[in-house]
Amino acid sequence: MSEVESFFKSAFSVDNVIFGFDGGDLKVLLIQRGAAPYKGKWALPGDLVYPNEDLDTAAERVLEQLTGLRGVYLEQVKAFGAVDRHPLGRVITIAYFSLIKISDYTVTPASFAQSAKWHAVNKVVELAFDHNEILDSCLRRLRRKVRMTPIGFELLPPKFTLTELQHLYEAILIQPKDKKGKNGNKGIDKRNFRKKILSTNLLHDLNEVQEGVAHRPAKLYQFDRSKYEQLVAEGYSFDI
Amino acid sequence: MSEVESFFKSAFSVDNVIFGFDGGDLKVLLIQRGAAPYKGKWALPGDLVYPNEDLDTAAERVLEQLTGLRGVYLEQVKAFGAVDRHPLGRVITIAYFSLIKISDYTVTPASFAQSAKWHAVNKVVELAFDHNEILDSCLRRLRRKVRMTPIGFELLPPKFTLTELQHLYEAILIQPKDKKGKNGNKGIDKRNFRKKILSTNLLHDLNEVQEGVAHRPAKLYQFDRSKYEQLVAEGYSFDI
DNA sequence: TCAAAAGTGTTCTTATTACACCCATGG
DNA sequence: CCATGGGTGTAATAAGAACACTTTTGA
Numbered sequence: 001m002s003e004v005e006s007f008f009k010s011a012f013s014v015d016n017v018i019f020g021f022d023g024g025d026l027k028v029l030l031i032q033r034g035a036a037p038y039k040g041k042w043a044l045p046g047d048l049v050y051p052n053e054d055l056d057t058a059a060e061r062v063l064e065q066l067t068g069l070r071g072v073y074l075e076q077v078k079a080f081g082a083v084d085r086h087p088l089g090r091v092i093t094i095a096y097f098s099l100i101k102i103s104d105y106t107v108t109p110a111s112f113a114q115s116a117k118w119h120a121v122n123k124v125v126e127l128a129f130d131h132n133e134i135l136d137s138c139l140r141r142l143r144r145k146v147r148m149t150p151i152g153f154e155l156l157p158p159k160f161t162l163t164e165l166q167h168l169y170e171a172i173l174i175q176p177k178d179k180k181g182k183n184g185n186k187g188i189d190k191r192n193f194r195k196k197i198l199s200t201n202l203l204h205d206l207n208e209v210q211e212g213v214a215h216r217p218a219k220l221y222q223f224d225r226s227k228y229e230q231l232v233a234e235g236y237s238f239d240i
Numbered sequence: 241m242s243e244v245e246s247f248f249k250s251a252f253s254v255d256n257v258i259f260g261f262d263g264g265d266l267k268v269l270l271i272q273r274g275a276a277p278y279k280g281k282w283a284l285p286g287d288l289v290y291p292n293e294d295l296d297t298a299a300e301r302v303l304e305q306l307t308g309l310r311g312v313y314l315e316q317v318k319a320f321g322a323v324d325r326h327p328l329g330r331v332i333t334i335a336y337f338s339l340i341k342i343s344d345y346t347v348t349p350a351s352f353a354q355s356a357k358w359h360a361v362n363k364v365v366e367l368a369f370d371h372n373e374i375l376d377s378c379l380r381r382l383r384r385k386v387r388m389t390p391i392g393f394e395l396l397p398p399k400f401t402l403t404e405l406q407h408l409y410e411a412i413l414i415q416p417k418d419k420k421g422k423n424g425n426k427g428i429d430k431r432n433f434r435k436k437i438l439s440t441n442l443l444h445d446l447n448e449v450q451e452g453v454a455h456r457p458a459k460l461y462q463f464d465r466s467k468y469e470q471l472v473a474e475g476y477s478f479d480i
Numbered sequence: 481t482c483a484a485a486a487g488t489g490t491t492c493t494t495a496t497t498a499c500a501c502c503c504a505t506g507g
Numbered sequence: 508c509c510a511t512g513g514g515t516g517t518a519a520t521a522a523g524a525a526c527a528c529t530t531t532t533g534a
Contacts, residue, residue, distance in 0.1 A: 010291065012252060012321070012332060051250065051330055055321035079319040079334045081252075081295035090291055092252060092334075094319045163513075191515070192497070215511040216504035403486075431488070432524070455484040456531035 010090040014059045015046035015131065017077075017095065017138035018067065020102035021155040023164065025120040026171040027102065028135065029066070030127070032115035037087045038128030042119070044135065046093060059096040066116060073099040073154040077134075077141050085130045093129075097138040099154035122176045146172050150202060150238050153223040159206060161218035166193050169240070196240060202228050250330040254299045255286035255371065257317075257335065257378035258307065260342035261395040263404065265360040266411040267342065268375065269306070270367070272355035277327045278368030282359070284375065286333065299336040306356060313339040313394040317374075317381050325370045333369075337378040339394035362416045386412050390442060390478050393463040399446060401458035406433050409480070436480060442468050 018029040030042040045066045049058040055076065064070050074096055081092035102118070119125075121139060126132065146152050152168050153160075170187050197203065203221040210217035228238070258269040270282040285306045289298040295316065304310050314336055321332035342358070359365075361379060366372065386392050392408050393400075410427050437443060443461040450457035468478070 010250070010252065012250065049321070052323050054323055055319060055332065076318055078316055079295060081289070081334065083292050083294055092295065094321065094332075161513085189498075190513090191499085194514080195516095196496095212506095213512080214506045216506095216513045218513055401486090429524075429526085430486090431526085434487080435489095436523090452533095453485080454533050456486045456533090458486055 010092070011048055013046050013048045013091055013093040014055060014062055015044040015093050015095050015134055016059055016062050016066075016074075017044055017097040017135055018063065019097060019099050019121075019138075019142060019155065020105065020118060021168050021171060022102050022118070023167065024171065025122065026168075027118040028121050028124065029105070029116055030119050030124075031066070032117070033128055034115065041128040042125060043128035044131045045116070048091075049094075055094050056096075059094070059098075063098055067100060067105045069100055069104055073151055075141070075145070077138050080130055080134055082130065093134070095134045095138060097142060099142075099151060101155065101157055103157060143173055147240050148238060150223065150228055159208070159220040159222055161210060161220060162194050162197065162203075163190075163218060165197065165221075166190065169193070200238070200240075202231075202238075250332070251288055253286050253288045253331055253333040254295060254302055255284040255320075255333045255335050255374055256299055256302050256306075256314075257284055257337040257375055258303065259337060259339050259361075259378075259382060259395065260345065260358060261408050261411060262342050262358070263407065264411065265362065267358040268361050268364065269345070269356055270359050270364070271306070272357070273368055274355065281368040282365060283368035284371045285356070288331075289334075295334050296336075299334070299338075303338055307340060307345045309340055309344055313391055315381070315385070317378050320370055320374055322370065333374070335374045335378060337382060339382075339391060341395065341397055343397060383413055387480050388478060390463065390468060399448070399460040399462055401450060401460060402434050402437065402443075403430075403458055405437065405461075406430065409433070440478065440480075442471075442478075 020027045020029065029045065031045050033039050033041050033043050045062050047058065047062050047065075049055060053061070056074070059074055059076070060070065063072070063074065075098075077095040077097060079092055079094050083090065085091070085093075121135070124132070124135060127135065146169070152165070152172070155168055156164060166188055174187070202224050204224045206220045206222055208220045210220065228236075260267045260269065269285065271285050273279055273281050273283050285302050287298065287302050287305075289295060293301070296314070299314055299316070300310065303312070303314065315338075317335045317337060319332055319334050323330065325331070325333070361375070364372070364375060367375070386409070392405070392412070395408060396404060406428055414427070442464050444464045446460045446462055448460040450460065468476075
């Protein structure tokens with residue numbers, strides 16, 4: 001084998017960290033591997049990239065095959081390319097994360113998806129390959145990004161209450177329990193959160209309320225994307 | 241050719257955006273291509289990744305071959321993998337940026353390096369491949385990172401003045417001229433900058449002053465890395 | 481004595497934090 | 508009428524922004 005040929009004895013894949021939110025915990029969609037290597041282990045959904053396929057397209061394809069969803073939030077995080085990360089050969093993988101409304105994911109279209117399941121990110125067990133490391137990277141990216149851009153709404157239904165929104169931020173931003181308990185990992189202050197999020201003027205008050213709750217029903221809001229885009233064009237920068 | 245084989249008709253490379261600072265402008269080290277494709281064009285230094293080489297190692301190798309430097313700041317940014325990004329085949333590239341002290345780069349050890357040259361990032365011309373896009377991504381990453389972590393010091397000599405440090409931040413953070421002139425792209429306020437940077441207590445006053453300047457000589461400072469690492473362990477987070 | 485850059489404080493404005501009670505609804 | 512979460516304001520503190528003159532040195 002020539003040296004040049006040896007450079008091409010390699011492949012690349014995409015792996016997708018699909019986040020969802022169930023009202024309480026931040027979740028990640030994992031599949032249970034049906035074949036070696038790591039048969040039976042939980043893993044991130046991923047696939048080899050087709051020879052004539054862009055990386056982003058491959059990530060979209062993996063997402064759609066598993067969830068049936070298109071056009072959702074998807075962002076590349078970084079490449080993972082340790083020599084020994086794949087036991088069968090040199091495979092570098094490009095990590096993506098996507099945000100979906102957990103209620104939109106109902107059936108499991110793809111054949112391999114019968115073994116797909118939501119896992120709370122704080123309770124994820126040992127995964128195949130270097131997927132724990134990939135998940136960690138994507139989670140850190142999400143934590144940073146959710147405070148700088150209004151992507152949190154991608155995880156909520158179109159109509160939501162302020163308390164639901166606050167719980168989402170808490171689920172994403174509050175680490176389970178800091179090593180030393182140094183920084184007080186308490187929840188966000190309700191009044192301050194509402195003040196700040198409403199002061200952006202990006203939430204449209206729908207003049208509707210929750211139904212079927214055994215307490216005072218909360219008002220429903222909707223994220224005003226077009227307003228956000230207009231503000232961004234004027235130099236606005238989201239920060240929460 | 242089997243389908244599986246076709247997946248392996250691809251290669252990956254690393255491309256390295258090497259930043260430097262000459263006291264005035266933020267610079268990037270580019271090489272002039274000596275061979276097709278894009279012969280004669282300026283490009284980012286890069287190379288194919290060896291089959292048994294980690295991505296980070298490949299990026300370090302490219303950097304060392306060009307500059308002779310080891311152990312400098314290096315960070316992966318992301319992968320670029322458009323199908324047609326390389327005219328000769330499917331090559332995805334992993335972009336890195338590194339920060340070097342421009343005075344440490346003197347001779348040009350590698351054979352291909354006779355055509356290496358510093359270019360002001362604000363005046364970079366059309367580059368080979370998708371390297372302009374890669375440079376933009378790395379520059380955005382640098383702009384974000386330099387405010388969150390004390391990596392700016394990687395671009396300065398060990399002893400520096402506060403004015404030099406301020407000029408560095410201005411060179412990195414101030415865009416040449418905003419589209420509409422909307423946000424006032426003026427320099428940083430000198431007094432506020434000094435107050436803030438000194439309040440971190442991360443600069444060690446060396447009790448030395450500049451020599452050979454035709455005006456009042458400035459005091460010299462040194463970045464106290466061990467103090468920074470100690471503070472980080474206690475939960476501190478740099479922010480400028 | 482001039483030019484050139486170093487160095488230095490205060491005021492104003494804005495953002496962040498801390499904090500506790502009444503309200504509306506369904507069971 | 509009780510349990511449950513919804514909804515609201517103010518005061519104190521901290522951070523950021525604006526701003527101009529004196530000092531030191533070499534030429």
